[in-house]
Amino acid sequence: MVDGRGGRRLSTAEAAARLGVKPATLYAYVSRGLLGRERSPDGRTSTFDPAEVDRLARPGRSRRGRRPATDLVVPSAITAIDQGRPWYRGLAVTDLAATRTFEEVAEWLWTAQFAIPGTAGSGMSWRASEAALVAGRRAQAALPREALPLERIRVIAAALAAGDELRLELRPAAVTAAGRSLIAGLVDCLPLPGAPPSAPRAPGAGAIAGRLWGGLSAGDPDPGLVGVLDAALVLLADHELAASTVAARVAASVRADPYAVVSAGLATVSGTLHGGASLGIEDLLDEIDQPGQAAAVIGARLRRGERLWGFGHRLYPDGDPRAGYLLTRLRATAAWSPRMAVVDALLDATTRRGLPQPSIDLALAALAHVTTMTRGAAEAIFAIARTAGWIAHALEEYDRNTPIRPRAIYTGPSIGT
Numbered sequence: 001m002v003d004g005r006g007g008r009r010l011s012t013a014e015a016a017a018r019l020g021v022k023p024a025t026l027y028a029y030v031s032r033g034l035l036g037r038e039r040s041p042d043g044r045t046s047t048f049d050p051a052e053v054d055r056l057a058r059p060g061r062s063r064r065g066r067r068p069a070t071d072l073v074v075p076s077a078i079t080a081i082d083q084g085r086p087w088y089r090g091l092a093v094t095d096l097a098a099t100r101t102f103e104e105v106a107e108w109l110w111t112a113q114f115a116i117p118g119t120a121g122s123g124m125s126w127r128a129s130e131a132a133l134v135a136g137r138r139a140q141a142a143l144p145r146e147a148l149p150l151e152r153i154r155v156i157a158a159a160l161a162a163g164d165e166l167r168l169e170l171r172p173a174a175v176t177a178a179g180r181s182l183i184a185g186l187v188d189c190l191p192l193p194g195a196p197p198s199a200p201r202a203p204g205a206g207a208i209a210g211r212l213w214g215g216l217s218a219g220d221p222d223p224g225l226v227g228v229l230d231a232a233l234v235l236l237a238d239h240e241l242a243a244s245t246v247a248a249r250v251a252a253s254v255r256a257d258p259y260a261v262v263s264a265g266l267a268t269v270s271g272t273l274h275g276g277a278s279l280g281i282e283d284l285l286d287e288i289d290q291p292g293q294a295a296a297v298i299g300a301r302l303r304r305g306e307r308l309w310g311f312g313h314r315l316y317p318d319g320d321p322r323a324g325y326l327l328t329r330l331r332a333t334a335a336w337s338p339r340m341a342v343v344d345a346l347l348d349a350t351t352r353r354g355l356p357q358p359s360i361d362l363a364l365a366a367l368a369h370v371t372t373m374t375r376g377a378a379e380a381i382f383a384i385a386r387t388a389g390w391i392a393h394a395l396e397e398y399d400r401n402t403p404i405r406p407r408a409i410y411t412g413p414s415i416g417t
Contacts, residue, residue, distance in 0.1 A: 008050070009038070009047035009048060009049060009050065010047060010048045010049075010050050010053060011045070011047060011048075012026060012045065012046055012047075012048070014048075015035075015048040015050075015053050018050075018053050018054070018057060019053060019056060019057050020057075021073075024075065025073050026048075027082075028073045029056065029073075030046075030082070034056060035048065035052060035053070035056055036048070036049065036052060072241065072246060072404075072406060074241060074249060074404070076240070076241075076393070076396055077089065077396070078109060078238055078240075078389070078392050078393065078396065079238045079239065079240045079389070080240065081239075081240050081315055084316060084318050084321065085316075085321040086238075086239060086240070086321075086322070088105065088108060088109055088237070088238060089108060089109070089112055091108075093234065093235055093321075093322065094235070094321055094322070094325045096108075096234050097231040097234040097235050097325060097326075097329075098231070098325075100114070100234065101207060101209075101230055101234075102207070102208050102209060102230050102233035102234050102237065102385070102388070103126060103207065103208060105233075105234045105237055105388070106179070106180075106183070106237060106388035106391075106392075107124075107176075109237060109238060109388055109389060109391075109392040110172075110175075110176045110179065110388075110391060110392050110395060111172075111176065124180060125180065125181075126180045126181075126183065126184045126208060127180075127181065127184050128160065128181045128182075128184045128185030128188060128189075129163075129181070131163055132159075132160050132163050132164070132181070132185050133185060133188055133189060135159045135160065135162065135163045136156040136159045136160050136185050136186075136188075136189035137189045137191075137198075137201075138159070139155045139156060139158070139159035139189075140152040140155050140156050140159075140189055140190070140191065140197060141191070141197040141198040142155075143155060143197060145196065145197060147197075148279075148375065148376035148379075148380075149190060149215065149216060149374065149376050149377060149379075149380035150266070150269075150270055150275075150276075150376055150379050150380050150383055151376075152189075152190060152191075152197075153186050153190070153266060153380060153383055153384070154263065154266045154267070154270075156185065156186050156189045156190075157182070157186060157259060157262055157263050157266060158259075158263060159189075160181075160182060160185045160186070160189075160259060161257070161259030161260065161263070164178065164181075164259065167257040167258065167259055168257050170255065170257070170258075170398045172395055172398075172399075175258050175391065175394065175395055175398065176391070176395075178257075178258045178259070178391075179258060179387070179388070179391035182258065182259060182262060182387065182391075183208060183384065183387050183388065184208070184211075186384060186387065187208055187211045187212045187215055187384060188201075188211060188215075189215075190212075190214075190215025190216070190380075191215070192214065192215070192218060193215075193216060193217060193218045193373070193374035194218045194374075195218075201214065201215075202214070207226075207230065208230075208233065208384075209226050209227075209229045209230035209233060210226050212229065212233075212380075212381070212384060213226055213229060213371075215380075216368075216373040216374055216377040216380060216381070217371055217372065217373045217374065217377070218374075219371070219372060222371075224333040224334075225330075225333055225334065225370075225371050227329075227333070228326070228329045228330050228333055228334075228367060229367065229371075229381070231325070231326060231329055232326055232363075232364060232367055232381055232385065233381065233384065233385040233388075234385075235322040235325065235326060235360065235385075236322070236360065236364075236381070236382055236385035236386055237385050237386065237388040237389050238386065238388070238389030238392060238393075239386075239389070242274065242386075243268050243269075243271070243273075243274050244264075244265040244266075244268040244269040244274060244275070244386060244390070245265065245386075245389060245390060245393055246268075247264040247265055247267070247268040248261045248262070248264050248265040248268075248390040248393055248394060249393045249394070249396075249397050249404060250264070250404045251264040251394075252393065252394035252396075252397035252398060253397045253400070253402065253403045253404040254403050254404075255398065255401075258391060258394055261390055261391070261394045262387050262390050262391070265383075265386060265387070265390040266383055269379070269382060269383050269386060270379065270383075272309075275361075275379045275382035275383060275386070276379050277309045277310065277359075277361040278309075278310070278361040278362075278364045278365045278368075278378035278379050278382065279365075279375075279376055279378070279379055280307075280309045281309050281310045281361060281362050281365035281378070282365045282368055282369060282375060282376070282377075282378055283375075284297065284298075284301070284308075284309075284346075284365075285339075285342060285343065285346065285365060285366070285369040286369070288342045288345070288346065290342070291341045291342055291344070291345035292345070293345075294342065294345035294346045294348070294349045295349040298346070298349055298350065308350070308355070309361060309362075310358055310359050310361045310362030310365065311350060311355045311356045311357070311358055311359060311362065312355075312356030312357070312359060313356075313359045313360075316359075318357075319356075319357035320357065320358065320359045320360050320363075322360040322363070323357070323358045323359050323360045323362060323363040324357075324358075326360065326363040326364070326366075326367065327343075327347075327358065327363050327366060330343075330363070330366060330367055330370060331344070334370050334371075337370050339369050339370045339372070340366075340370050342369070343366040343369065343370065361378070361382075364378035364379075364381055364382060365378045367381070368381070
């Protein structure tokens, strides 16, 4: 085992020992982009650069072993990021987006089974109670008319929680039932775009993707594009320990109810370095009236010192496969759209200038742009999708039943002097 410079590389066992962690934790570092590895030709073993392992071991150490102080490693059987793409319980996410609905994938994340709601004996209902819908709709109707969909979703979640007297029942079947009802309520309580927030909206029926369309677009649903929206929900249902998922897991680890877990995730996902990144991309796309204007609009933003969101992802140095898949589906379904031509012109301009490949945030913003959804639709899609993942992580934490309590490395004034 030698590297390209003739130096000896470390085996998995040797790298784990040098870091003072278990092999599973070592591969968690790999999946989060903290450590690189090289696979053997047969793909059965991995080797590690000793210098890179030493750099990882050098920062401030936690009280247990030599784990980097900035790292939080949590054992999980839900999602892995490996081989340049994400996997849900061992299945490639892009394959799931091509073959499964969002509801089926949510059940897979929660139970490791592809139970299909509505089938004989399933006992599953992706519906919120009428009382819950009344409460959620009234709560969001109190917001200003210009409130973004994600702002409404956060208020709806709190209203739905207040009406569920059994929300602290944390057995798996109860939690998954709450998850279905909660996701349905978040979607069905959104008002029709362009209408007054208090205007009645038809009761939700059918799949979640079609119902979400009704809360984000005033236009009639196009079956092909609703399918693309459903694929987007699948692609975004989870992403290992993203910031919002960490917040959700911390809440669940102290046995907060599923609604509180989701509210913790919703508060975090709105950040501009997380799900909120797509809002700026939506605004960028809206500035481009014709494909030929793409380069000029980008140039004007750069001259103002503004950041271009939506390009590159540190976990996918070779490109975000979720973005590639979603843009391909969108392009195949809406090739006729002048708005798709604007998206392609933007991507062509950034590619020619050597920018990294697009991230899922740009692909989501492109979906919202092409379908003329209301402003902020992309981050709302992100949040609704990720709710399924937060519930899955909550189930693991309820079973683990141990509070997550990170420790700080104190850097303040000397103590006792």
